[in-house]
């Protein structure tokens with residue numbers, strides 16, 4: 079296995095670097111940009127940023143050229159991830175649209191759906207959310223209860239979704255609803271491309287323990303969807319559901335580059351903080367922990383590359399993505415916990431009180447717990463690894 083980048087890939091990196099330097103908001107790299115923290119204004123800022131990415135050809139690099147992408151190779155996608163992480167680029171507001179809904183519609187959508195939605199996804203004109211989880215259906219997604227009942231060429235939808243990321247910003251939702259009840263729970267589910275801007279849809283915020291508002295509850299009270307907004311066949315939405323999840327899990331593994339970056343920043347923190355005039359990095363116990371974290375961070379990266387190589391050979395991602403998701407999310411939490419310990423009693427200070435002006439480590443540590451849950455919990459990843467990679471007996475609970 080050769081993981082070094084070719085001259086062409088390095089040229090691609092330089093092109094992206096130059097574009098970022100030119101186009102990132104003023105003061106972004108220096109940490110002095112004055113982006114508004116007001117939720118409404120921040121949403122506008124994120125939409126504008128995606129528009130800019132689109133105009134520069136950097137919004138959805140893996141997409142086919144006919145949809146505005148660059149048909150980037152997997153290696154170019156790696157370079158892209160590394161560079162975006164390096165500059166801590168603003169979040170991609172239409173992450174769900176670009177990485178999940180768009181590719182799924184290209185694979186399974188009708189021609190009408192492709193022409194109606196895909197262009198607006200890449201430009202950021204229409205932001206999407208994923209309406210899968212419900213109060214009693216998360217790991218066991220097939221237990222969803224939200225119902226859709228046919229009424230002429232329309233469907234009347236009632237129920238509740240939860241943990242809907244970007245739901246408060248979204249114009250459309252990739253929504254699962256039950257259209258029939260069969261003995262097998264996986265049957266009788268249909269996928270709708272729901273318009274969020276209608277009276278039957280109510281979005282309520284959920285504030286996370288890091289104080290941020292990323293996800294929501296979504297209440298559906300006689301919400302309306304039309305036949306033309308169904309993806310795949312009525313009652314056969316489970317295949318579509320899984321197709322979208324495969325795209326989600328492939329993307330999550332790429333968080334390994336954020337992990338790698340955070341490890342470098344942790345080393346810098348350990349060199350900066352002192353105890354009795356001695357940098358913490360010189361403390362043997364700290365050094366020991368750092369070596370351990372380095373070894374496992376490096377292991378996660380190499381494992382990610384190994385799984386990518388397999389994807390390149392097979393043409394599609396496999397169950398190994400669960401290993402990436404499990405290792406990276408758990409290790410990220412551990413690394414960030416170490417960053418808090420290094421700060422001693424100041425580690426528990428937050429926001430304005432924190433030792434660094436922006437409580438970077440505290441915010442990331444609090445956020446890291448959700449990463450071990452979203453996209454499938456660590457226990458579910460272990461089940462997948464056990465069953466599909468190690469060939470162990472099936473989980474009795476499912």
Ligand SMILES: Cc1cc2nc3c(=O)[nH]c(=O)nc-3n(C[C@H](O)[C@H](O)[C@H](O)COP(=O)(O)OP(=O)(O)OC[C@H]3O[C@@H](n4cnc5c(N)ncnc54)[C@H](O)[C@@H]3O)c2cc1C
Pocket residue numbers: 207208209210211212213214215216217218240241242243244293448449451452453454455456457458461473475476
């Ligand atoms: C940051 C974040 C973003 C999210 N974004 C979205 C989104 O945009 N759209 C969306 O639809 N959902 C979203 N979710 C929801 C997420 O998909 C669910 O939280 C997740 O699937 C777990 O479901 P649950 O919360 O219902 O927990 P449960 O499934 O009830 O699990 C509770 C506990 O039981 C364990 N458990 C459950 N089943 C088993 C089993 N068979 N074997 C062993 N242990 C088991 C779990 O690991 C967990 O520890 C998001 C969640 C987070 C944290």
